[in-house]
Amino acid sequence: MPDCPALFIGASASHQGKTTVTAALARHHTRQGRRVRVFKTGPDFLDPMILERACGSPVYSLHLSMVGLDACRALLAKAARDADRILIEGVMGLFDGTPSSADLAAAFNVPVLAVIGAHGMAQTFGAVAFGLARYRADVPFHGVLANRVASPRHADMLAQAIPEGIRYCGHLSNADDMTLPERHLGITQAQEIAGLDARLDRAADAIAQTALAELPPPVRFEDATLEAPPRLLNGLHIAIARDAAFSFIYPANVDLLRTLGARISTFSPLADEPVPADADALYLPGGYPELHAATLASNARTRASIAMHVANERVVVAECGGMLYLLDSLIDVEGVRHGMLGMLPGNASMQRRLARLAMQRLDSSHGPLMGHTFHYSTLETTMQPMLIARHATTHTEGEALYRQGKITATYMHAYWPSNPAAAAALFRGEPL
Structure with a gap:
């Protein structure tokens, strides 16, 4: 020990x-x-x-x-x-x-x-x-x-x-x-x-x-290790948006993707960098896109590369701020509307008070996937949820998880090591 x-x-x-x-x-x-x-x-x-x-x-x-x-x-x-x-x-x-x-x-x-x-x-x-x-x-x-x-x-x-x-x-x-x-x-x-x-x-x-x-x-401390999961993402190239607008990333999540066999690269939407052309999947994490909405709205090179990625029917996983980036528009706290990527129908509005803060549990066909939510925005969308998470302790209704084509989007920040099989399904674009 x-x-x-x-x-x-x-x-x-x-x-x-x-x-x-x-x-x-x-x-x-x-x-x-x-x-x-x-x-x-x-x-x-x-x-x-x-x-x-x-x-x-x-x-x-x-x-x-x-x-x-x-x-x-x-x-x-x-x-x-x-x-x-x-x-x-x-x-x-x-x-x-x-x-x-x-x-x-x-x-x-x-x-x-x-x-x-x-x-x-x-x-x-x-x-x-x-x-x-x-x-x-x-x-x-x-x-x-x-x-x-x-x-x-x-x-x-x-x-x-x-x-x-x-x-x-x-x-x-x-x-x-x-x-x-x-x-x-x-x-x-x-x-x-x-x-x-x-x-x-x-x-x-x-x-x-x-x-x-x-x-x-x-x-x-008790000597302990966890059994490594099977390499369910072997050879898959996952591109992760990573900069001041998209920075809410658990190190354990990235570790898991690599353990599952994925190859990881990063790019910056704020710097107008493109998604790598050979990426099989794209991860848009949460962060503060509302603080950089004008820049994100004007960065055409990133926009075109994500549009091409989606048109090629490749997987996108978007959480919280990443989901807002994919919507038609984002209204900041000053009431200014910024055009976003328009790849998911809907509009988000920032507010000064907290909209939701809670631990979350998403019950998938692979078992429970744990995580949490906190956000200051509200969403108006015509999308219908594929699944709805529950509060981890009270079991009241939590965040919706949407699936449109190969895009999966939710306000929930998932902790993928809690269910490696569910995480792998997300990045293969398979049903949860």
Whole structure:
């Protein structure tokens, strides 16, 4: 069984600074010459971009439902064999959701650091820390870190408020020069943050002044691997749109395509690059096409190549923003209509409030395919769903999956390793 020092970074709620703290720890230990592997709890694309920049390695998702217990165990075992330190960033508050961050930490006995945003708080900080540490006896607890602290005096008050028996790991100030800016459900994409590496270095400098500068005790992870699926996509060439407009891609999804035997290439619609002429299938992932709608609408070379791909009856798999790109038009939040590719009937409208956020389960003929959805747009279309996903825990109706010709489109972001056979069927254009 591999051993590796590991820490789970949870929080009292969302927006407490988990990503800043996790990235600071990753950058600090990377600068010490340690091999750091970072994971993100749950379905997230934005935070992992920052965490990857901080540690220099791809950031994979862990989630007891979407990824599955056995796959989480295998991912952690591999990291423990390869790395000097494992960091896992939680999602929302420590005990929020089903399954929660606490459930994941307990399942693998990874000690929890609770990040508490201390702005506007004094002695109550101790009560929140006590509640997080004692709420569940099965959750191993490492200690608490105060974030966004206003002054040395404020820091002293917080430290004195901590009850006996709970480790106080120190504090980070409320300095804006290391805070990561936010958009929608999370931070801005890594490539959009000016001076990101300087921010990460300043955050690492700050974390080096806390008790977290040292490695926590090792965690013993069960040695585990998953059986490789059959090579159901052997020899298939899959082109993936990848740039600032189409960047919501799980590393595990691309790994799976390669394991299934596919050859992967990438191209940029924003740079007006064409789909490779020999591509058998095209994957248009989610992202922020609404922020680049005018450019996407005017890039004729990409448009013509996708039209040719579709005319040749080759497969297209489009998720969320990728689906919006295929529609007749996209209306941005300012009310400006942008002509899209016109390869699926329908129009999408961006709005400032969240339209849907939920874990999803799509029951296919190959079994359940897990994933999630979050989007700020609404869709008007004459297309009829081929399948409809369900909320993963409440089982209420979720996102529709449309099939028109060889195009499969949905708002759902699927986690393909949850069902390799269903993923292979998608890229072969076969019924689900």
